[in-house]
Amino acid sequence: MELAEVMRTTFACREFTDQPVSDTDIEAIIELARFAPSGGNRQPARVVAVRDEATKHSLRQCAEPSMRVYLAQSAAGENPWNSVYPSMVDIEAIWNRSEPVTSLDYLEAAPVLLCIGADLSLIASLDRMLDRVGLISGASVYPFAWNLLLAARDRGLGGVLTTAVAGQESVAQEILGFEPHVAVAAVIALGHPTRQLTKLRRAPVSDILRWERWGPEEQPEG
Ligand SMILES: Cc1cc2nc3c(=O)[nH]c(=O)nc-3n(C[C@H](O)[C@H](O)[C@H](O)COP(=O)(O)O)c2cc1C
Numbered sequence: 001m002e003l004a005e006v007m008r009t010t011f012a013c014r015e016f017t018d019q020p021v022s023d024t025d026i027e028a029i030i031e032l033a034r035f036a037p038s039g040g041n042r043q044p045a046r047v048v049a050v051r052d053e054a055t056k057h058s059l060r061q062c063a064e065p066s067m068r069v070y071l072a073q074s075a076a077g078e079n080p081w082n083s084v085y086p087s088m089v090d091i092e093a094i095w096n097r098s099e100p101v102t103s104l105d106y107l108e109a110a111p112v113l114l115c116i117g118a119d120l121s122l123i124a125s126l127d128r129m130l131d132r133v134g135l136i137s138g139a140s141v142y143p144f145a146w147n148l149l150l151a152a153r154d155r156g157l158g159g160v161l162t163t164a165v166a167g168q169e170s171v172a173q174e175i176l177g178f179e180p181h182v183a184v185a186a187v188i189a190l191g192h193p194t195r196q197l198t199k200l201r202r203a204p205v206s207d208i209l210r211w212e213r214w215g216p217e218e219q220p221e222g
Contacts, residue, residue, distance in 0.1 A: 006153050009198050013158030014106040016191030020051075021112045025155055026190075033148035038140040039124040045144040045185075046117035048176045053108070058175050059115070059165055059187060060107040065095040066167025067104055083133040106160065110189035114159075115172075116145050117182040141185045148188065158193035161186050 026049050038044060050056055066081070072094045073080040073087055107113065118141040127136040145161055152159055165172045165187050172184045206217055 001154050006150050008200065009196070010149055010153040011158070011197040011200055012160040013191075013193045014160050014189065015194040016106070016110050016158070016189075017194055019111070019192040021157060021190055021192070025152075025157060026112065026114070028155065029148055029151040029157070032151040033144050036144035036147040038144070039126075039136075042122040042124075042140065044119040044122040045141050046119060046178070046182060048115040048117070048178075050113040050115060050176075051111065055175060056108050056110075056113055059113060059172060060104050062168040062172045062175070063104055063107060063162065063164035063187070064101045067101045067164040068097060068099075069094050069167075070164065071101065071103070104164070106189050107162070107187070109191075110159075111191040112189075114148065114188040114190055115165075115176050115184065116141060116148075116186045116188065117176070117178045118185040120181045120183055137183075138185065145186050145188065152190060156192065157190060158196070159188045159190035161188050163187075 030047060034043070034045075036045075050059065069089070069091050070080040072089045076087075076089050078085070078087055078089070118137070120137065123137045123140045125134060125137040127134055149159055149161065163186055165184055169184050170180070172178075173180060173182065176184070178184065210217075
């Protein structure tokens with residue numbers, strides 16, 4: 001496929017056929033993803049490919065509390081889990097509920113979960129002294145994760161990047177065999193898509209780009 005087409009059509013795929021994802025596919029995808037950049041070229045990404053049903057179920061359980069809160073905040077009209085404005089929902093009460101979050105079914109339905117660890121001992125977290133949520137560390141691992149999804153799309157596969165497992169990171173680290181300094185950056189559900197989206201809903205360039213300094217969008221003269 002043309003690069004531009006891959007970039008325009010790599011959507012968040014959460015519905016998969018029963019067709020398994022081969023070892024060859026997974027190795028070929030990682031073979032391309034590894035060319036992603038990372039700070040100082042330290043290459044902190046680690047991948048555990050999970051096919052075992054019980055392990056998938058345990059990872060889904062790790063994701064449930066934070067996803068339950070996400071959905072409640074969303075329903076309350078908030079930007080879920082944002083670190084700028086306080087939440088009006090009772091996070092603790094919602095976290096501790098026990099009903100399963102059906103919207104996470106894809107974590108068990110996907111033929112394989114690619115669990116991406118980020119070795120924090122290798123990452124230059126240049127914003128660690130700032131009084132805001134850390135952002136820079138992720139820049140050494142998410143280009144890898146996105147490369148992986150682009151490579152998957154190019155092979156006719158589809159997937160979705162999820163981060164909800166991080167809500168119970170220490171449990172997930174234990175499940176996956178990651179040491180405590182290896183953060184669980186993402187769990188990517190991967191498989192053969194049941195359908196292919198070709199028109200993704202995205203903001204136009206005019207919402208995203210300003211020249212020289214950020215400010216309101218310039219109105220055309222006349
Ligand atoms: C950092 C990040 C976290 C995400 N977490 C989840 C998640 O927990 N569950 C989920 O279903 N999708 C998750 N997604 C997928 C987004 O919802 C998806 O990329 C977005 O809605 C655009 O979807 P589209 O490409 O199909 O238009 C995540 C995506 C990113 C980049």
